[in-house]
Amino acid sequence: MRTALIRLVLLMAVISMLPFSASADDVTRISNWKKLENYLKDRAEIRDTDFTFTYDPALNWHNQTEKVTALMQQMGMNGFQWEYTPGRIRVFNIRYSDEFAICWSEGEIRTYLAWCAEYQIKDFAIYPGKELYQQLKARNFEKLQALEGMARIASRSLSYSDDSCSFHYKNVKYQEGGAVCSSLADVMKVLEKGVAEGEKTLTFFCTGELYKKLTADKTHNLQRLAVMAGIQGYSYSLSEGAGRITLQNIRLLAGYKIVRAYRLGNLSTLTQRERDTLTYAMDVLNGRDVPRDLLGAEKWIHDFLCDRITYEVNPSSDEDDCAIGALLDGRANCDGYADAFYLMGSLVGMDIRHQSGEALRVDRDAGHMWNLIKINDEWFMVDVTWNDGDSGDPAHVWYNVGLDYAKYSHTWEDIAGIPAMAERTKNEYRPNPIYRCYSFDDLKKIVKDCRTQGADRVDIFYGYGPDLMDEYKRTYSVMHEAGVANSIQSSWYSLPRFVHFYGLEY
Secondary structure, eight states: HHHHHHHHHHHHHHHSSSSSOTTTTOOOOOOHHHHHHHHHHHHHHOOSSSSEEEEEEEGGGGGGGHOOOOOOOHHTTEEEEEEEEEEEEEEEEEEEEEEEEEEHHHHHHHHHHOOOOOOTTTEEEOOOOOHHHHHHHHHHHHHHHHHHHHHHHEEEEEEEEEETTTEEEEEEEEEESSSSEHHHHHHHHHHHHHHHHHSOEEEEEEOOHHHHHHHHHHHHHHHHHHHTTTTEEEEEEEEETTTTEEEEEEEEEEHHHHHHHHHHTOOOGOHHHHHHHHHHHHHHHHHHHHHHHHHHHHHHHHHHHHHHHHEEOOOOOOOGGGGIIIIIISSOOOOHHHHHHHHHHHHHOOOEEEEEEEOOOOOOEEEEEEEEEEEEEEEEEEEEHOOOOTSSSSSTEEEEHHHHTTTTTTEEOOOOOOOOOOOSSOOOGGGSOEEOOOHHHHHHHHHHHHHHHOSSOOEEEOSSSSOTTTHHHHHHHHHHHHOOOOSEEEETTTTTTEEEEEEEEO
């Protein structure tokens, strides 16, 4: 009994000599781990270097030093000493990072990074807590990079600690200007705005997944969007860590550049070849009997281009990719066909845009360019290149078609925020009707319908019916039985399975 009493007295004496800095009235009492986490965050935010708290001894925290230490490290306490007795802990000699923030939500991180950008802070740390830390690290730091992009961080040296659940930034550089993009629609808005304003350099920041999508396959998707916005060429620089994409030395497609200069009334920005192209286009439109209505003018321009242009790919020239080669030289690839249609249609007031995607072929799909035209608030596909056949007769198969037929011949990626193509084709917008043929009985009905309308041309999709090309003798026999009186002229497309009949007489 005497020995136990002596031990108790000695223990009390030792406790009384411990250097606690706060009185019992000033000490915070902690009852659970969450309250401890909040308390440490409050201490860290004011950079307190010496504090004491009490706790319920039943929680036994003094035997969980690793967990308590991890919590302190997550609050930016990089170095410290501590002392404890049952029910009481003192933390002192605390060292903090020079500049850091404790952030428990993406919103807090976004605010802190914006503050760092405003004051051009180059070195700092973020302590987001264990759960958010894991989320920010996931998928190759996708969320963290998105937040960095919003702060326009162009480059940085980043290290991280799984023990303290922290990110440490060094030598951060910020980009002035530059939009933040989280979708393809955002990117298109940036590109279209830049084209409209004649910008030579554009910078934007992307979320992780969007950055990967745009830069995959040698930036193929980025190139498609750029062409759809009217950009013919550019150089670029990338920063994966910041999700930054910068386009430099931007060159517009000749059609876009000419239309922009014409509408602004300032041709001084055009080269001589571009001015010659504008002069040629205006001379053609003013010197010919071009119909005044939209559908009539569209067909006239379409047929003129089919007659004027010969398809050609010239690797040594950029002019076959635009309206210059198409109109002045009469030679162009699909980009040139589409750009010439955009130029001439825009000059007479049509609402036209480019569409980039792939054309379906028997052997493989190939990159392709065509147009969309707006008719009564709906967008329809026009592919002048594919309509320019070898027969000398401009076909109108891929002409003012909706999604119901375009999907069999072309593929593309719709972009949210940009009006999609009309769901259905309307024959009233076409110079010759288009039908689906599922049987030879359907073929008879189609011919009879065309005879009633007096149509000398008809386009037929037979993708889910009999192979009309393989059974062409029976096809012609059925058409004669239905009232076609003469020899039948046709252009066949094996994939997709379309046939264009023309010069029909009854």
